[in-house]
Amino acid sequence: MTARFDEIIHSPHRLRICAFLSGVDSGEFAIVRDFLEVSDATLSKQLKILAAAGYLEISKPTGRGRIRTWLRLTQTGRSAYQDHAQALRHLVDADLQNL
Amino acid sequence: MVSHEEFDDSDHLEVVREARSAAAERLKMPGWFHPLVGLGAGAFTVAFGLGGWGVRIPAMVLFIAGAILLVMWRQRVTGLAVTVQTGGRADHWAGVAAFSAMIGVIAAATVARFTDLDGVVVLIGLGVAVIVTASSPRVGQALRDEVRDGPIAR
Numbered sequence: 001m002t003a004r005f006d007e008i009i010h011s012p013h014r015l016r017i018c019a020f021l022s023g024v025d026s027g028e029f030a031i032v033r034d035f036l037e038v039s040d041a042t043l044s045k046q047l048k049i050l051a052a053a054g055y056l057e058i059s060k061p062t063g064r065g066r067i068r069t070w071l072r073l074t075q076t077g078r079s080a081y082q083d084h085a086q087a088l089r090h091l092v093d094a095d096l097q098n099l
Numbered sequence: 100m101v102s103h104e105e106f107d108d109s110d111h112l113e114v115v116r117e118a119r120s121a122a123a124e125r126l127k128m129p130g131w132f133h134p135l136v137g138l139g140a141g142a143f144t145v146a147f148g149l150g151g152w153g154v155r156i157p158a159m160v161l162f163i164a165g166a167i168l169l170v171m172w173r174q175r176v177t178g179l180a181v182t183v184q185t186g187g188r189a190d191h192w193a194g195v196a197a198f199s200a201m202i203g204v205i206a207a208a209t210v211a212r213f214t215d216l217d218g219v220v221v222l223i224g225l226g227v228a229v230i231v232t233a234s235s236p237r238v239g240q241a242l243r244d245e246v247r248d249g250p251i252a253r
Contacts, residue, residue, distance in 0.1 A: 015111055019118030023246035024179045027122070031178030035121050070180070085115055092109050 003090045004083035008053045013038065013046045018055070018081040021073045026059075029069035047071065055080055123247035125177045126239065132169075133235035139165050140200045141228025148207025148220035181242060188241035196234035203227035 009018050016036055021027050033043045050056035055077030059070050073081065139162060146158035174180050183189045207223045210216055 010111070012111075012114065015114055016118050019115040020122050023119050023122050024181045026180045028178035031125065035118070068178075085112070088111050088115075092112060 002083050003087040004080075005087040006080050006084040008049060008055065009081055009084045011046070011049075013042070014050060015084075017043075017046060017050065017071075018073060018077065019085075021056075021071060022078060022081055026070045026072035029071060032071060050077065053077075053080075119247050122179060123243040125179055126181065126243050126246060128173065128236075128239055132173075133239075134232050136169065136235045137228040137230075137232030140196070140203075140231040141224040141226075144200065144203045144207050144227045145221055145224035147204050148211040148223065149217060181246065183238070183242060184245055187245050189238050189245055192234050192237040192241055196231045196238065199230040199234070200227050203230075 009015055013036060017032060020032060020035055029040075029043070029047075033040060036043060047056060047058060051058055055074060057072045057074055059072070060067050061070065143158055143162040147155050150158065183193055203223050203226060207220045210219050210223065
C-alpha cells in the first residue's frame with residue numbers, strides 16, 4: 001500500500017461511500033443513501049463521479065421483486081481508497097509531530 | 100457524525116472509522132439466526148445418521164438449499180454482501196463449525212451403521228447443533244470486527 005492523496009475520493013460524501021463499501025463486497029444503494037443521509041439524486045451524482053473514475057461498479061440484478069441497485073468498489077477503487085487513507089494517516093501523523 | 104464544514108484530515112480519518120463501524124453494525128443478525136443455523140446442522144446430522152440414502156440425499160439438498168437461502172436472506176435484510184476473509188478469525192470460527200458438523204455427521208453415520216443406538220445418533224446431532232449455535236455468533240462477531248477494524252480503519 002502506498003500513500004497517495006486522491007482528489008476524487010477526498011470529497012466528504014465520496015470518502016464516506018468508499019469507506020463504507022471498502023469493508024464489504026457490495027452494498028445496496030438504499031443502505032448507502034441512508035448512511036449518508038442524502039437524497040437519491042445527491043448519492044447518484046457522487047456515484048457517477050466514482051464510476052466515471054473507474055472506482056465503482058453499479059449493477060441492477062434482475063429477478064423477482066423490486067430491482068435493487070448494488071454498488072461495489074472496483075479493485076482500482078479499493079487501491080485508490082487505501083492509498084488515500086494511508087496518505088491521510090501520514091498527514092495526521094505529520095501534524096501531530098509538528099505540534 | 101463529523102460536520103461537513105471545517106473538515107480537516109483527522110476528521111476524514113474519523114469519517115472512515117464511522118463508515119466502517121456503520122457497515123459492521125448493519126451485519127448484526129437477530130438472535131434467532133444462530134440457533135436456526137445450529138438446528139439445521141443438527142437435524143442434518145441426525146437425518147444423515149439414521150436415514151438411508153433415500154433420506155440422506157434429500158437432507159443434503161435441503162441443507163444446502165437452506166444455507167443458500169439464509170445467505171440470500173442475510174444479504175437482503177442487511178443490504179450488504181460480505182465474504183469471510185481467508186485466514187481471519189471469522190474463517191477460523193466458520194472452520195470450527197464446519198469441522199464439528201463434518202465429524203458429527205461421520206460419527207452419527209458410523210454409530211448408526213454398526214449399532215442400534217439411535218439415541219446416541221440423536222445426541223451427536225444435539226452436540227453438533229450446540230457447537231454450531233455457539234460458533235455462529237462468533238463468526239458474525241469476527242466478521243463485523245474485520246469490517247470495522249480492517250487495515251484502513253486503524
